[in-house]
Amino acid sequence: MLDYHLHLWPHDRRATPVHLDQLALYCEKAAAAGVQELAVTEHLFRFRQAESLLGGFWDDDRIPPALQVSMAEYWDFHATADLDEYVACALEAKEAGLPIVIGLEVDYYPGRMDDVTRLLGPYPFDVLLGSVHWLGAWRFDDVDVPLQMDEWSTREVDACWEAYPRAGSSGMAAELSSAGWRKPVGEQYPALPLLERFVARGVPLTTASDAHRQEQVADRAAGLREILDAAGVESLQGYRNRVPHTVALGSPLQPESEGA
Ligand SMILES: [Zn+2]
Ligand SMILES: [Zn+2]
Numbered sequence: 587m588l589d590y591h592l593h594l595w596p597h598d599r600r601a602t603p604v605h606l607d608q609l610a611l612y613c614e615k616a617a618a619a620g621v622q623e624l625a626v627t628e629h630l631f632r633f634r635q636a637e638s639l640l641g642g643f644w645d646d647d648r649i650p651p652a653l654q655v656s657m658a659e660y661w662d663f664h665a666t667a668d669l670d671e672y673v674a675c676a677l678e679a680k681e682a683g684l685p686i687v688i689g690l691e692v693d694y695y696p697g698r699m700d701d702v703t704r705l706l707g708p709y710p711f712d713v714l715l716g717s718v719h720w721l722g723a724w725r726f727d728d729v730d731v732p733l734q735m736d737e738w739s740t741r742e743v744d745a746c747w748e749a750y751p752r753a754g755s756s757g758m759a760a761e762l763s764s765a766g767w768r769k770p771v772g773e774q775y776p777a778l779p780l781l782e783r784f785v786a787r788g789v790p791l792t793t794a795s796d797a798h799r800q801e802q803v804a805d806r807a808a809g810l811r812e813i814l815d816a817a818g819v820e821s822l823q824g825y826r827n828r829v830p831h832t833v834a835l836g837s838p839l840q841p842e843s844e845g846a
Contacts, residue, residue, distance in 0.1 A: 587811060587836060588822050589616050589804050590625040590689070591715060591761060591794030594672075601632055601667035609679040609686055612803045616685075619804035620811075620839040621793075623824060626676050627689035627715050629664070630702070633672065637665035639701055646697075647722030656733055657723045673709050687712035687825060694718050694751045713825035715761070721749050729770065757830055759823040760784050762813065764806040765796035774806075774813060781817060790823035790830065808839040 592612060595601050609626065616624050630636045644657040676688040692714050695702060706714070719727060726746065728734040763775045776784070784791065793814070795805040814835065824833040 587619075587621045587804075587807050587839065588623050588625070588793050588824060588833060589621045589795050589797070589807070590623075590627070590687075590713065590792040590824075591691070591763060591765075591796045592624055592626050592803060593691075593796070593798040594626065594628055595632065595667075596798045597664070600663065604667075604672055604675045606675060606678055606682065608800070609675065609684060611800055612797075613679075613684050613686065615800055615803040619807045620836065621804040621807050622836060623685045623687065623833070624803075625687045625689040625713050625792075625825070626672075627691045627713070628667070628672060630690055630692045630706075631661060632664050632667050633669040634665055634667070635669045635705060637661060639705055640695055640698060641665070643695055643698060644723035647724075649723045650737075652733060653725075653737065654723045656731070657720070657725065660725065669709070673711075677710060689713040689715060689825075691715040691717050693720070696751070710827070712827055714828065716758075718751055721746065759790040759792050759830065761792050761794050762810055763794045763796050764810055765794075767806055767809070768802070774810060778813075778817075781813070785817050785819060790832075791819060792822055792824075811835070811839045 594604050594608065612624060612626075616622075631640075641661060644654045647654070673688060676686060679686045680688065688709075688711050690706065690711055692702060692706070694716065719725060724737050725731065725734045726737070760776070762781065766773050766775045791814070793807070793810045795802055795807070797803045797805060815838075819835070821835060822833045823830050825831070
């Protein structure tokens with residue numbers, strides 16, 4: 587099993603310098619849950635380099651100004667860490683023999699992805715996660731912020747889906763995540779019917795917790811494993827230097843290895 591989606595800082599905390607100790611503790615927690623390899627995948631928008639490159643993208647969107655202000659504040663709070671330090675620490679962990687690969691979670695920035703590619707190209711990333719947390723300046727899944735949730739009542743769900751960027755090319759894997767068990771939906775992502783379609787089409791998979799703190803690392807790995815077994819999945823996909831390879835699922839996990 588893998589945990590290929592891990593953050594270093596919760597969203598309600600400013601980024602603090604990252605140390606090898608934190609990554610070592612993540613590895614310990616994962617190993618105890620039967621997870622062999624971790625990818626640290628902090629959000630790109632946590633880093634000052636992202637703010638210099640992308641800051642202000644929210645002004646492109648014709649949207650209620652309150653949402654633009656909210657996004658500007660969100661970035662101001664979040665984009666404080668140094669990407670070079672983050673990558674250096676992950677590299678140090680990897681070179682020290684910890685089962686860690688270097689990643690980043692990268693949102694979709696319409697019209698600006700060439701800039702993102704130029705920023706990230708020189709870094710030694712093993713894996714990049716593509717994600718969509720907002721449409722324009724609207725943070726549609728920020729469930730703790732009423733301003734963001736109220737926006738749903740002004741839009742048609744189908745139109746939101748139409749506006750949602752679609753990804754799909756060979757070499758990309760889909761992620762089976764336990765994070766949904768910690769959210770109002772109360773189930774893994776993706777839902778079973780979609781997972782079954784991925785499996786039927788031979789789309790490779792990673793597994794992940796989307797932890798934002800140490801206690802969540804490898805959260806409910808045994809639950810994810812049950813779902814994989816039931817779906818007939820026999821291997822996962824890992825990455826080195828952005829090149830995929832097959833990873834055996836390993837021996838069955840004990841239910842008590844599930845997190846809180
Ligand atoms: Zn996050
Ligand atoms: Zn994430």
